[in-house]
Amino acid sequence: MKQQTNALHAGYEKDSQGTMVVPIYQTTAYEFRDVEHAADLFALKELGNIYTRLNNPTTDVFEKRFAALEEGEAALATSSGMAAIFYAIANAAEAGDNIVCATQLYGGTLTQAAHTLKRFGIEARFFNVHMPEQIESLIDGRTKVIFFETLTNPSIDVADIEAIVEIADRHGILTVVDNTVATPVICQPLKHGVDVVVHSASKYTTGQGLAIGGILVERRGLVEKIKSNPRYPQFNEPDASYHGLVYVDVPLPLYTLRARLSLLRDLGAVVSPFNSWLFIQGLETLPVRMPVHSANAQKVAEFLVAHPRVEHVNYPGLESDPNHAMAMKYFKNGMCSGLLSFDVGDFERAKEVVDKTEIFSLVVNIGDSKSIITHPASTTHQQLSFAEMEACGVKPGLIRLSIGLEDAEDLIEDLKKALG
Template identity: 45%
Template sequence: MRLETQAIHSGFDADPATRALAVPIHQTAAYAFESADHAAALFDLEVEGFRYSRISNPTVDVLEKRVAAMEGGVGALATGSGQAALYYAVSCVADHGGNIVSTPQLYGTTHTLFAYVLPRQGIEVRFAEDASPEAIEKLIDRNTRAVFSETVGNPAGNICDIGALAEVAHRNGVPLIVDNTVASPVLLRPIEHGADVVVHSLTKFMGGHGTTLGGIIVDGGRFPWGEQAERFPQFNLPDESYHGLVYREHFGERAYIARCRSVFQRTMGAVLAPMSAFLLIQGIETVALRVERHVENGRKVADFLRAHPLVEWINYAGHADSPHYALAQKYLGGRATSLMTFGVKGGMEAGKLFYDRLNLIKRVVNIGDVKSLACHPASTTHRQMPPDVQLKAGVRPETIRLSIGIEHIDDILADLDQALAATAVAASAVAAE
C-alpha cells in the first residue's frame, strides 16, 4: 500500500467480534487469561497477546502498526508524549558510562534532556559544532551508543543529511536515531535513507488538531546488534528480569523495539491512553491531505515574508538561496515544510510587537496544528538555553517561528500583513517619543 492508503488501513481491517469498521476504543486496564499457563507464557514473552494496558493495548496496537507501516519499520511503541518516546529511544541503547553524539539544532526540551537530565544518569551527550557528518564523526568514540538528529530542526528549519549521518554512524558501529516530527513520513521516510530508529511527537502533524499528546518510536529493524555485542550487551546477553531472555535471539530484527516495551514502558509507564490513541488514529487518516495544504500555504507565506519591506530575514528551506535548499530537494522532494522562522526589522522588541498583534495566527508553543501558530522561541521553548546555545540551535533574540496551518491562504496573509503594519506604526510612535 502507498502511504496515503497505509494512513487509513494499516494495522486494522474490521473488528473481529462486531465487524465494526472504526477502530474500537478498548478502555480497559487488564485482560483475562485463559489459564495460569497462558498467563505465564504472556509474561515470559513466549506468546503474543495483551496482559496489562501499561504494556500494550489493542487500540494503541493499531496506532503502532499504522505508524510503523508508514515509516517502513518493523515495529513501534507508542508513549504518552513525544518526550517520553525520545527518552525511551536513547535510554534503550545508552546506559551509565555511554555517550550520544547529537547535532546542535534541537527542540528546547530535547536539549534540556540531553544537556541536563541524561548526564545526571551517567549518559554524556556530546553536541557537535554543526550538523555536518564531519563534525559528528569527530566526537564518536568507543563509548558512543548512538548518533542523534532531528530530520528537520525545530525551530532552526535545517535539514540534516540523513544518508551521510547514517553512513558515519554505521561506520563507527552505532545506530542513527532521528526525530521526524516536523517532516512526518508524508515528506520524509528516514529509514529509507539509513536511519535505524525514528521518533515522533504524534501531537504535531500526525495528530494534526492540537487536541492529543502522544509519542512513538519506530524500529527500522536493520541495525546489526549482534555484530556490536560488546557495545550493546543489553541485546545480546540474558536479561535477568525476563528469566534470561536474549532479545536479539528471541525477537530478531525487532529486538530494539521489544526491549523498549519490555524494559522501559513496562517499568516506567509513560502510557498512551486508548482514547488518545483513537484520536491520533483519526488525525493520521488525513495527514497526507493536510500536509499538502500545509506545504502549499507555507510556500506562499514564505514568499510573502521574503518580499515584505519590514522583514529583515527569513529562514525557509524552499527558497533557492537557502543553505538547506539542496537537502530539501534530496530528502523532501522539494516540498519544504510549513515550519519557518523570520525576523522583523527592529530586532527583538519589534519582533515582540509583531507577535503581540497577531489575531488569526495563535500565540502558542505547539506546531503541526491545522491552525496557523506562532512562537517567540527565545521567550518560551528555548528560554532556558544560554544565548550562545540558542544561536547554535537556530534561535536569535528576534526569531519568530511560524507553523502555517490549512486555513485559506488569503486570511493567513492578511493577518501577517496587518500585524507587520501595526508593528511599524507602534515602532514609529516609540521612536517619536
C-alpha cells in the first residue's frame, strides 16, 4: 500500500466490535488461558500479550504502522525519543565499546552521547556530518554504532546517508539515524541502507504537542548483517537472562526483539497505551501535514534570506543553501520539513527578536501544528561548552523556528515586526 493508506490502516484489524478507531487498551496485564499458555508466551513458543511493559495491543498498532511508514520490518515504541536513542545504542554497545557520532546533533543527544553514555563505559567519538571520510580514522574493533541525523537540529544540515552507510557496511558496523525532523514522509533512510531509524514521536508524529514518546525501527534483513558478526556477540551467543535464547536463531526481527526482551523489560522506559493512541491519531494526518509545514517554511526562509538584519539562514529548500543538493537527493518532492534557523549576529539581539514575536510561541519543542521559536544557545544547547556549540552549528545569535500550519503570510508579518 502507499504511504498515505498505510498511515490510516496499517497494523490494525478491526476487533469483534468493528471499531473504526483503534481502541485504547489501558491495562497493565493480561489474563492467560492456563499455565501452559503463560509458559509458552514467556518461552516465545507463542506470541501474545504478557505485560504492558513488554507489549500492548494499542502500542502494537502504533509500532506496526510506523514500521510500515518507514518501510521497515518492525518497531519498538518507548517513553521518549531520548529513550529510543539510548535503546538503539545500548542494544549494540556495552562498557568498553565506542560509538561514532556526528557533531551536528540535537543538544540532548550530544549530552547523552558525550557524557551519560561515558558513565556506562561507552565512548563517543565525533565526525563532521559533511566530512564522512573522518569516520574511518575513528573506527576500531570496539566500534558498535555510527549515529547521525538525516536533517540536523538545529543546524539544519543534511547528511550524505549513502556515504556514511558505505563506510559502516564495509566495517560491519550498525548505522542508527534520527529521522525525527524529516519524518518518513520526507525521507526513508532504511531504503538507503541504514540499519535502524529512531524518532521522537513527541514532534511531528503527534503533531500537536500532545504526548512524549519515541520509536525505533529496524530494516528488513538486518539479521544477515549481525549473524556471525564478531562485533555483536550479544545477538549470536546465548542470552543468560532469557534462558539461553540466541537472537539470530529466532525467526523474528532481532534488533527490536532484543531491545524489547532485554532493555524494555529491564529498564522500563515504556510508552503508555494512551500516548500510543495519540500517536496513531497523529500518523493518520502526517502525510498531509508535512507538505504544508515544508511549504510554509520555504516561504519564511525566502523572506528571512532577503532581510537586511538577518546574517544567515539555514534551510535546505533554498537553492543557495549548501545542503540543497543533498536535500534534493534524499528528500521527497522537494520537501525540507518545517525546521529552519537563522542568525541575527549576537546573543542579545537574538533574545530581543524572540521576545518580540507574537504568533510564534517560545517553546523548546518542534513539529507542532503551531509555530515555535527557540534560542538554542540559552535553552536546548545551554549545557554545552562554547566549543561544543560551535561544533554542532549553534552560534550565540542563532534562532530556531519550527514552522507550523498557520498562514505563512501571518508568520512572515510577525517576524518582520520582531526583526524591526
